[in-house]
Amino acid sequence: MFLKKLHLKNFRNYEDTSLEFSPGINVLLGQNAQGKTNLLESIYVLATARSHRTANDHELIRFGNNDADIMGFVHRRADDLPLELELGKRGKKARVNHLEQAKLSQYIGQLNVILFAPEDLSLVKGSPNGRRRFIDMEFGQIAPRYLHDLTSYRGVLKQRNRYLKLLSARKTNDRVYLDVLSEQLASFGGSIIAQRQKFLDDLEKYAQELHLSITQRQEKLSFEYDSKLKNIAGYSEQELQQLMYQQLQEQYEKEIFQGTTLIGPHRDDIKFLINDKNVQTYGSQGQQRTTALSVKLAEIDVMKEQTGEYPLLLLDDVLSELDGQRQTHLLKTIQNKVQTFLTAPAMNDVARNLIKEPKIFTIKNGNVAETTAKGELLLKTITFYPHGYK
Template sequence: MKLLNIKLRNFRNYEETELLFSPHINVLLGENAQGKTNLLEAIYVLALTRSHRTANDKELINWQSSNAQIAAQIEKQNGVLPLELDLGSRGKKAKVNHLEQAKLSSYVGQLNVILFAPEDLQIVKGAPQKRRKFMDMEFGQMSNKYLYNSSQYRKILKQRNKYLKDLHRQTSTDKVYLSVLSDQLAAFGAEIIFQRLQLIKQLEKFAQQIHSEISQGKETLVLDYHTSIPVANQISVEALYQYLQQQYQQIQAKEIMQATTLLGPHRDDLQFLVNDKNVAAFGSQGQQRTTALALKLAEIDLMKEQTNEYPVLLLDDVLSELDDYRQTHLLTAIQDKVQTFLTTTSLSGVQQELLRDPRIFKIKAGQVQAGDKEEHE
């Protein structure tokens, strides 16, 4: 999968911009606050219809305008596909091959991206919600079924929590309706947990090999999915559904008392163990960085396995966070494998011999000057 070009109109500090990209490495070069990350963000938003930096779509629109557009052509194995995304006060409109999509869920997955930024270290050492978001965003790109199930789960969870509050306040008393919501939540929750278990197992397979290479065989990485449900290797969706359903019945009084849903994939976590120790709690900063790097590189292989297409890789000022050894491993691993977009304030800290014929885009105040390979600084 390749991003051939992009057109931006009134997106962040870009009023009107059209760019053609290299199928290999594209370097977005410029000082801070000039628009490098905004351009990377535009690619991310085009793929996922949401930003990784803000939950407020209004922040994506140039302050002088009421709406913004992102359009691009992507090249997949079966040909070139135009994509369009319109952001406005009335919400989002997405088009695939010039046809408007009734649901955003049918649009997501046309362009697959993997973002690696300094804050992704929080996936390893941050709060559980960071890891749940990571699973939902990445697995949702790989599987329309996962995307649908997680969307429905969030919708029913919101309804159920609201009704639990009503029961807690005694403004409602109908527990039959709670049972209906519990049954629906258990059904979608079981599907999510089952898919997470399957995909994490595959992600672990790739991440273990990469982590072993970076650590020169001294460390073993294990991905451990933490759920309140006792899971076996051959557990089925039906078994997960039955367990969730039973648990909701057993803890009903407790949930009403606390006015919230206490069980399900929205409470689960993913832990990373290096040589049997939780790397978030006991790992060095170097081990945490290695784990994050192995995870992101493993995503590339997993996405290829699941979709039969390599994703587009977005590296947001991440090379400055990596030492020479890890930087070398990253740049060597992606060479001639995935189309890459890399933001940096300077090429002086980048091992340029590993950037094979990059296209350089110099960015200043929302203006982009495209060129060829940059001379060594």
């Protein structure tokens, strides 16, 4: 899978831009605040129908305009697939092969991406919320059922928390409805936990080998799903659903007193272990960064295993945050394997020596020019047609 063409209209600081990419490594060069990250963000939004930088879609629309448009031409297996996402005051419109999709869930998954930005290096030492978001965003792209269960869970959780506040304020005494909400929450929650555990098992398989390679086989990396439910080891999905319902009932008095739901996947976490020791607590900064790098690179193979195709890899100024050894391992891992978009102020020595035949773009004030490795301008015209490509 790779993105052949991209057209942006009124997206961030891009007024009307058309680009054609290499299936290998595409390097986006430019100083800060010129539009490198905006271009990467547009690809991420095209794939996931949401931004990794803001929850407000209006911020994605060029100042002074009412809507924005992202069009992409994706090569998958033996065919080419046009994708389009319109952003406006009335929400999003998504099209696959020129056909508007009734639900965004039918659109997500047509193009898979992995984003690796400097903040992802804090995946290990950062907050539990960041690690939960990591699973939800990455796994949600390739597992429609997980995305459905997660959306349903959040809806029931919101209702349940609202009702717990009513019980806490003694505005109602009806616990029958609380039982109904608890049963629904446990049904979706148990499913989410089971699916997360499976995803982490798959991710660990690839991350372990990557981590051993980076550390000259000195450190063994492993994952542990850290649930607020008690004693979940070895439980099936159905057993997890029953266990969660039971433990929710046991928490009623405490939850009513606090007015919120205290257990469930919305409060769970991931533990990263190196040689059986918690790297969040005992690991050095280097070990934490190596763990994050191993996890992000492992995603590439998990997505390939799950979907049959490699995803796109978006590297947003991440090389500047890695030392030479980790830069080398990253670039050697992705070379000739996955279409990559890499942003940087300039090509450093490691990238210049390791990246073979990159396609280079220079970005300034939202204007993109294709250049040679020596900085020479290449002139090329790409034509996009409304709701179609030629």
